[in-house]
Each structure stands twice: as C-alpha cells, then as structure tokens.
Amino acid sequence: MTDTARATDASSSVEAPSAEVLAAFEAATGFMPVHEGLALYAAATDAAVRTGLPLLEVGSYCGRSTILLAEAARLAGTVALTVDHHRGSEEQQPGWEYHDSSLVDPEVGLMDTLPRFRRTLRGAGLEDHVIALVGRSPQVAAVWGGQVGLVFIDGGHTDEHAVGDYEGWVPHLAAGGLLVVHDVFPDPADGGQAPYRIYLRALAEGFAEVSVTGSLRVLRRG
Numbered sequence: 001m002t003d004t005a006r007a008t009d010a011s012s013s014v015e016a017p018s019a020e021v022l023a024a025f026e027a028a029t030g031f032m033p034v035h036e037g038l039a040l041y042a043a044a045t046d047a048a049v050r051t052g053l054p055l056l057e058v059g060s061y062c063g064r065s066t067i068l069l070a071e072a073a074r075l076a077g078t079v080a081l082t083v084d085h086h087r088g089s090e091e092q093q094p095g096w097e098y099h100d101s102s103l104v105d106p107e108v109g110l111m112d113t114l115p116r117f118r119r120t121l122r123g124a125g126l127e128d129h130v131i132a133l134v135g136r137s138p139q140v141a142a143v144w145g146g147q148v149g150l151v152f153i154d155g156g157h158t159d160e161h162a163v164g165d166y167e168g169w170v171p172h173l174a175a176g177g178l179l180v181v182h183d184v185f186p187d188p189a190d191g192g193q194a195p196y197r198i199y200l201r202a203l204a205e206g207f208a209e210v211s212v213t214g215s216l217r218v219l220r221r222g
C-alpha cells in the first residue's frame with residue numbers, strides 16, 4: 001500500500017467537498033496539495049459530526065486549509081477556529097524559501113497574511129463559519145476555555161513552535177477527537193523533524209493512528 005493511499009476509516013465513508021469548495025481551496029494561496037486537503041476534510045467532517053465540537057487549526061496563513069475546516073464545520077452545524085499571528089513562519093520571511101513578497105505590509109514592512117485570509121474565506125462564502133484568532137498559538141491556547149473536536153497543527157515548524165502547539169491545544173481536545181499533524185517527514189531528507197517528533201509523541205501518549213496521506217497524519221484520542 002502506498003503512503004498516499006494508506007486507508008482510513010475516517011475518509012473512506014466521507015464524501016469529497018463540493019466542486020465549488022474544492023475549487024476555492026485549489027485557488028487559495030498556500031501549500032497543501034489536494035490529496036492531503038481531501039484527507040483533512042475527511043477528518044474534519046468525521047470529527048465535527050461525531051463530537052459536534054468546534055474544529056481548531058493552528059496556522060491559518062491565507063485560508064487554504066481553513067476553507068475545508070469551515071465547510072466541514074458548516075455542514076455539521078459547528079464552527080472552525082483558526083489561530084495565526086499572521087506574521088509568517090520562519091521559512092516565509094524575506095530571503096527564505098517560502099517567502100511571498102506580495103504578502104508584506106509595505107507600511108510596517110512585515111508579513112501580514114490576514115487581509116488575504118479574509119478575502120479567501122469571503123470569496124468561498126464561508127466567512128460566517130470561521131472564527132479567526134489573531135495571536136500566538138500558546139498564548140491563545142492558554143486562555144481558551146472550551147473543548148474542540150479536532151486539532152490541526154500546521155503552524156511554526158521549529159521544535160519550540162510544534163511542541164508549543166501540541167502542549168497548548170491537546171489538553172483541549174475531547175476524548176474521541178482527532179489530532180491532525182501536517183508536514184510529518186520520517187526521513188530528514190524530506191523535511192524538518194519537529195512535526196514528526198510531535199506525531200511520535202502523540203503515539204507514545206496513547207493516540208491511535210487513523211490515516212496517513214502524504215505528510216498528513218490523522219490520529220484519534222482514546
């Protein structure tokens with residue numbers, strides 16, 4: 001069985017998003033490929049329907065993955081929460097591989113992905129199904145009072161940030177909820193190891209693997 005095709009009880013029974021939502025996802029600025037987006041959507045739908053709780057994302061960027069969480073939340077009658085300081089990760093800063101100069105606020109000279117994020121969600125017709133939390137993930141997690149049905153970690157990719165996201169948000173994840181980690185690369189030649197390390201930690205702490213799609217891992221809390 002190939003890495004991208006390893007099966008999943010979460011995705012096998014879930015329909016793909018509508019053609020309109022998929023087109024909005026594909027048109028949005030961002031990095032997530034379609035096959036990983038479909039796996040994220042399947043997990044989000046499963047978590048939203050089973051728990052009825054909000055779906056939490058760390059790393060909104062320009063709203064590409066948020067579209068899928070918002071659509072899953074809309075269909076299940078809940079909401080997507082998405083956390084980002086909107087100043088970009090390390091690799092998105094000027095001079096780095098993933099920098100996009102069109103996302104720099106010329107007045108302050110810093111990245112600001114919030115305007116593009118808002119336009120993206122507005123254009124997809126999903127603005128009313130998303131609560132954007134603008135701030136640093138551990139700070140937001142520390143004051144967040146409720147439970148969530150899904151935690152999707154796609155924020156900063158250093159150990160400091162990945163561990164902060166894991167330790168900040170996993171305590172808010174309901175029993176039976178799903179933890180989704182992006183950019184998990186067991187082989188260091190394929191990418192940074194911080195997401196892989198929190199994925200291993202989740203397994204060691206009792207999460208069960210649900211699916212593997214590219215670099216996207218879906219785990220269920222017992």
Ligand SMILES: C[S@@+](CC[C@H](N)C(=O)[O-])C[C@H]1O[C@@H](n2cnc3c(N)ncnc32)[C@H](O)[C@@H]1O
Nearest residue numbers: 030059061064065084085088089136137155156
């Ligand atoms: C890889 S991008 C997210 C991509 C997005 N999920 C998508 O599919 O298009 C990572 C984002 O995490 C944000 N970020 C990094 N560290 C953060 C932190 N500690 N708190 C909040 N946001 C953070 C960055 O600003 C950036 O927008």
